Amino acid sequence: MRKLIIGVVLLPITWFASAAMHFPRVFQVMFVLYVILGTVVFLLLDAPPVPKIGGWKAGAMLVLFYALISGVFVVGASLLPQYDPTVEKGKIDKIVKPKMETPESRHAKLEELLKKSQELQAKADTLTAQLNKIAPVRTPAAGVPSGEPAAAGSQDLVARGKEVYELQECYNCHKIGGKGSVKKRGPVLDNIGNLLTKEDMKKKVFDTAYLYAEGFEKEHKKGLMPDKYKELMTDEELDALAAYLSTLKNPSVETPKPIFVKSRVDHGFIVYGYVRDKSGKPVADVPVNAQPLKAGREAHDGKTNKDGYYEIFLHIHNEDSGTKIVVTAKDAKKEIVANYNPEDKVTKRQAAVDLVI
Ligand code: HEC
Incomplete structure (x- = not known):
């Protein structure tokens, strides 16, 4: 009785403790099954001994017991979720193969790709020619946009990046x-494309x-993200x-801001503030854009939260002090100058810009 009670008490404890440790549901079920199995085993220890048997009967019982246990294991195992070894092997091959390749085989592959792309180009050319015959192009804009092949190429790159991820x-x-x-x-990385340049992402990885x-100081100190x-x-x-990561631009999902280590204050400038309506009430969910007026420095978007507050992280560096930044929300627009001391690597570089729409 005492053993039974211990088993029954352990059941919910196991279930909730494994849930609290974020084990997936299948694991929770498995742990609970272990508790049940353990309880049964302990109860069996108290069972009265079976009468002594011998001769062929004992042999038959042994075989029967073996068959029963085998059946239980086979059925039990086939009920559990299975890994597909071919999928796992495919993953390993994808990672390992490029490293095993010799420069020659790489070269051959490149040649092959080049040939393919030439064939495709030829096909595209004939198609364009046919198209022009059917519907002659009057303005350049009506033709096949010249930017298209590049766009398709970058889409491939993004798909490849997703695969790498x-x-x-x-x-x-x-x-x-x-x-x-x-x-x-x-x-969370949903808005990382608005927070980090491709260069900085590469450096981080x-x-x-x-x-x-931001907010992951402890994990960073522990070196949780593998440096491999x-x-x-x-x-x-x-x-x-x-x-791929730079396509992730969803400002509605709060994504931790990057903090550049030590002398890395010199990598960014934060524009922040409130957007209010004419009566002074904060306006939520308004897209805000900040555009540095300097070639090569990207504009970034943010969105106000329920308090009308927004923050936009811009990549402007030491040498960019004095750059003008235009901040817009709907029809409201303000221009500020990002002034800071390039020698100062400690003070956060930021400016408050409140807008009325
Ligand atoms: C074992 C866990 C772990 C793995 C695996 C991991 N990361 Fe991280 N990553 C972290 C942690 C923790 C942080 C926050 C602390 C830090 O920045 O060091 C982080 C931070 C980042 C950041 C900065 C995010 C921000 O908001 O500033 C980027 C970008 C990033 N990781 C990309 C990647 C990419 C790409 C991979 C796969 C190649 C990867 N991580 C694999 C744990 C991990």
Whole structure:
């Protein structure tokens, strides 16, 4: 009786403790099954001994018992979720193969790709020619946009980057679009494209000490994000990964701001403030844009929260002090000058810009 009670008490404890530790549901069920199994085993220890049997009867019982247990194991195991070894093997091949390739085979592959792209180009040319015959192009704008091949190429790169993200299993710690990392190990990346340049993303992945996400100081100090990708990825894969990450621009998902380590204040400038209506009430969910008026410095978007507050992180560097920044929200526009001391690597570089719409 005492053993039974212990078993029954352990059941809910196991269930809720494993839930609190964020184990997936199948594991919870498995742990509970173990408790039940353990309880049964302990109860069986108290069972009265079976009468002594011998001869062929004992042999038959042994075989029967063996068959029964085998049946239980086979049925039980086939009920559990299965890994598909071919899928896992495919993943490993994808990572390992490029590293095993000789320069010659790489070269051959490149040639092949080049040939393919030439064939495609030829096909596109004949199609364009046919199209022009059917509907002659009057203005250049009506023709096949010349930017299209490049756009298709960059789409391939993004798809490849997404694949790299999956292969390297970044999702173990990061969430994108609500998918990934069950436990909050690392920051959400939904808006990372608005916070980091491709260059900075690449630097972060190959040298994790380069920057850290705000609010993840402890994890950063512990070195939670693995510093091993330099050995696992080629530069081409890193480029693709950065291209993919830079497409993640969803300001409605709060994504931790990057903090550049030590002297890295010199990498960014924050524009922040409130957007209010004419009566002074804060306006929520208004897109805000900040545009540095300097060639090569990208504009970025933000959105006001329920208090009408927004923050936009811009990539302007030491040498950019004095750059003008135009901040717009709907029809409201303000221009400020980003002034800071390039020698000062400690003070946060930022400016408040409130707007009335
Ligand atoms: C074992 C967990 C783990 C894995 C795997 C991991 N990261 Fe991270 N990552 C973190 C943690 C924790 C942080 C925050 C602390 C820091 O920046 O060091 C972080 C930070 C980042 C940041 C900065 C985010 C911000 O808001 O500033 C980027 C970008 C990033 N990781 C990309 C990646 C990519 C790409 C991969 C896969 C190649 C990856 N991470 C794999 C744990 C991980």
